[in-house]
Amino acid sequence: MRRPFPALRPLAALAVRRPLAALAVLRPLAMLAVRRPLTAPAVLRPLALLQPLAVLTMLRPLAVLATLCALACAPGARAQTAGAAADSGAEAGASARAAESDQTARAAESGQSARAAESAPIYAPDEAQRARDELAQRMYRDALQSIAEGRRSDASDTLVRLIDMEPLHAGAWMELALVQCGLGRAAEAERLFAAIEQRFNPPQGILELIAEARAGGCNNWQTVSTLNLAFARGIDQNVNQGALNSLFYDGGQAIPLTSDFLPKHDQYTALSGDYVRDLTPNGTAGFAQLQVRRNDTLHQYDSSSLFVGTETPWRFGRWTARGTVMAGFVTLGSQFYQRQGQLQLRIGPPLPLPNKFQFSVMGGVTHLSYLTLSNFNANMVELRGLFTYRSEQDYASLSYGRLNDEALGPRPGGNRHGELASVQWRRRLAGGVTGEVGYTYQTWHGSSAFSPDLIEEVRQQATHVLRAAFTYPLSKTQSLQLELRQVRNRENISIFQYNNRQLQLSWQWQGL
Numbered sequence: 001m002r003r004p005f006p007a008l009r010p011l012a013a014l015a016v017r018r019p020l021a022a023l024a025v026l027r028p029l030a031m032l033a034v035r036r037p038l039t040a041p042a043v044l045r046p047l048a049l050l051q052p053l054a055v056l057t058m059l060r061p062l063a064v065l066a067t068l069c070a071l072a073c074a075p076g077a078r079a080q081t082a083g084a085a086a087d088s089g090a091e092a093g094a095s096a097r098a099a100e101s102d103q104t105a106r107a108a109e110s111g112q113s114a115r116a117a118e119s120a121p122i123y124a125p126d127e128a129q130r131a132r133d134e135l136a137q138r139m140y141r142d143a144l145q146s147i148a149e150g151r152r153s154d155a156s157d158t159l160v161r162l163i164d165m166e167p168l169h170a171g172a173w174m175e176l177a178l179v180q181c182g183l184g185r186a187a188e189a190e191r192l193f194a195a196i197e198q199r200f201n202p203p204q205g206i207l208e209l210i211a212e213a214r215a216g217g218c219n220n221w222q223t224v225s226t227l228n229l230a231f232a233r234g235i236d237q238n239v240n241q242g243a244l245n246s247l248f249y250d251g252g253q254a255i256p257l258t259s260d261f262l263p264k265h266d267q268y269t270a271l272s273g274d275y276v277r278d279l280t281p282n283g284t285a286g287f288a289q290l291q292v293r294r295n296d297t298l299h300q301y302d303s304s305s306l307f308v309g310t311e312t313p314w315r316f317g318r319w320t321a322r323g324t325v326m327a328g329f330v331t332l333g334s335q336f337y338q339r340q341g342q343l344q345l346r347i348g349p350p351l352p353l354p355n356k357f358q359f360s361v362m363g364g365v366t367h368l369s370y371l372t373l374s375n376f377n378a379n380m381v382e383l384r385g386l387f388t389y390r391s392e393q394d395y396a397s398l399s400y401g402r403l404n405d406e407a408l409g410p411r412p413g414g415n416r417h418g419e420l421a422s423v424q425w426r427r428r429l430a431g432g433v434t435g436e437v438g439y440t441y442q443t444w445h446g447s448s449a450f451s452p453d454l455i456e457e458v459r460q461q462a463t464h465v466l467r468a469a470f471t472y473p474l475s476k477t478q479s480l481q482l483e484l485r486q487v488r489n490r491e492n493i494s495i496f497q498y499n500n501r502q503l504q505l506s507w508q509w510q511g512l
Contacts, residue, residue: 136166142318143175149313149320150224150283152179170200177210181218183281189218225277230481232270232506237499238263239301241489244497250454261495266295270504283313289328305330307340318350320360332372339369346386358388362401375409384420395426405444413446413459432473440465450493457493464488471508481506 139162146155159176162169177192193210196202202210242263247254274289292304307328314321324344330337344364351359363383370376384401403418424438446459469483487500 132165136162136169138318139165140169140172142315143172145320146315147175147179149322150278150285151313151315152183153282154315155179156183168199170196173200174206178213181213181216182222184218184221186218189213221281223278225275227273227275227511228509229273229511230271230506230508232272232504233267234270234502234504235265235267236295237265237501238487239266239268239295239298240264241498241500243495244499245494248495257495263498263500264298266298266301268293268295270294270506279310284310285312286310300333302334303330303332303337309342320348322346336371338371340366342366356389356391358390360386360388362386375407375411377408378405378411379408380405382420393428395424397422397424399423403442403444413450414448416444416446416459418442418444418461434471436467436469436471438465438467440467455493459496460492461496462490464490477510479508481508 139158143155143158143162146152146158156176156179159172159179162172163176166172173192173196177189177196180192181189193214196210197207240260240263243257243261246257246262248257249255270291270293272289272291274287276285276287278284279286287309289307290305294302305328307326309324309326309328311322311324314323322345324342324346326342326344327340329339332338342364344362346360346362348358348360353359361383362385364381366380366382368376368378368380381404382401384399386397386399388398389396400421401419403420405416405418407415420440420442422438422440424436426434426436429435440463442463442465444459444461448458449456450459464487466486467483469481471479471481473479481504483502483504483506485500485502485504487498487502489496489498489500491497
């Protein structure tokens with residue numbers, strides 16, 4: 001039998017009457033107890049146990065209030081609060097005007113709850129029950145992650161196990177019903193909708209959501225497709241990657257380079273598109289990516305590429321994985337230039353990272369086949385780690401990896417190995433504008449003289465790419481993006497060194 005948590009009884013009572021106000025009180029109290037446990041009032045320190053709830057309130061308030069009652073209410077009160085948990089879905093969808101009218105009431109209720117809590121005794125929750133609650137929260141987060149990644153079958157399995165363990169988890173019931181409906185399991189979805197209506201006494205907002213799902217029909221699994229298009233105009237200061245130095249030094253002798261080896265400036269038009277479509281109910285998707293660039297005058301450097309492939313997610317316990325198979329080709333000028341085939345696997349281990357952080361390891365094998373060059377075919381292997389941070393306002397990533405490029409013939413310079421590091425930061429700015437900056441550093445180290453009897457040096461290459469972009473939304477599906485790119489390629493063989501700048505303005509459309 002669960003022991004009551006009297007210090008939280010005022011919040012549980014508040015949850016029954018005003019769910020959003022209860023969440024507004026819970027979040028700052030729990031975060032204060034976590035961040036300043038020594039200076040926080042003694043009555044608040046046990047609230048550090050609710051740190052996962054303070055985070056979960058930003059994502060799924062339906063489950064938070066049910067768990068709050070599990071910690072704070074007497075056994076008979078839990079069903080009442082579970083029903084009130086569903087009210088949070090309706091209150092969350094209320095208008096901004098109604099939310100503003102609740103500000104004063106929330107502040108008053110917060111003060112009353114804190115004063116009531118200070119006068120109440122504190123009991124530590126049973127360790128076994130605490131572990132059970134933490135497991136339930138983790139399972140719910142895993143299910144939501146599966147839904148976000150399109151793995152609806154995995155999400156269904158996790159939610160079923162969660163409901164078996166926590167039968168009054170209102171959020172799990174609602175998410176499972178919607179997942180079953182999305183999978184085309186109409187009878188099971190209807191059974192769950194009816195159980196929600198009878199067991200939790202949901203408010204009008206939840207009832208409308210259930211009615212909408214019923215009206216849409218759950219008879220067949222519905223595929224989801226997305227199509228993104230972009231049209232751009234740009235300026236390229238070095239279309240041909242011409243040499244930085246107009247002189248090539250051979251044995252101390254300076255040899256002037258012809259104009260073909262020097263930078264050439266041009267403007268260009270670019271068109272790109274990518275299409276993604278679900279192939280299975282558990283997240284497998286097919287995709288196609290097209291890019292076309294046409295220069296205004298230097299048409300011998302026009303390029304295009306087309307890639308198609310599939311991507312499949314998996315979950316093994318708390319480990320996640322995503323595999324990709326891709327193939328495509330690249331043209332240069334008016335000729336087919338290169339064929340590519342790639343296998344890639346991305347694994348996410350269950351590390352104890354702070355909320356909003358993720359770490360994954362990515363490995364891949366790429367086969368490159370050149371149609372217009374001899375002895376350049378190769379197999380490239382890549383292994384790198386990737387840290388990401390994601391919040392409502394920011395996205396950041398940091399990656400580092402090792403590369404190995406094995407030549408399949410007597411390629412100039414032989415085999416090569418290198419490193420790849422990148423950092424990226426994207427942030428929402430005022431007026432809906434999104435700003436983005438990124439930096440990439442890549443090295444290659446050859447294994448033999450680049451061209452015996454002509455260029456005796458072993459090629460050493462280091463490329464720096466700095467990128468900045470601003471995206472301005474025109475509508476829900478359209479935006480304008482201004483992008484600036486700076487490239488500095490440094491090598492020990494002067495003829496290969498170059499600088500480049502590109503400025504591009506693009507119109508982007510996201511549809512389907």
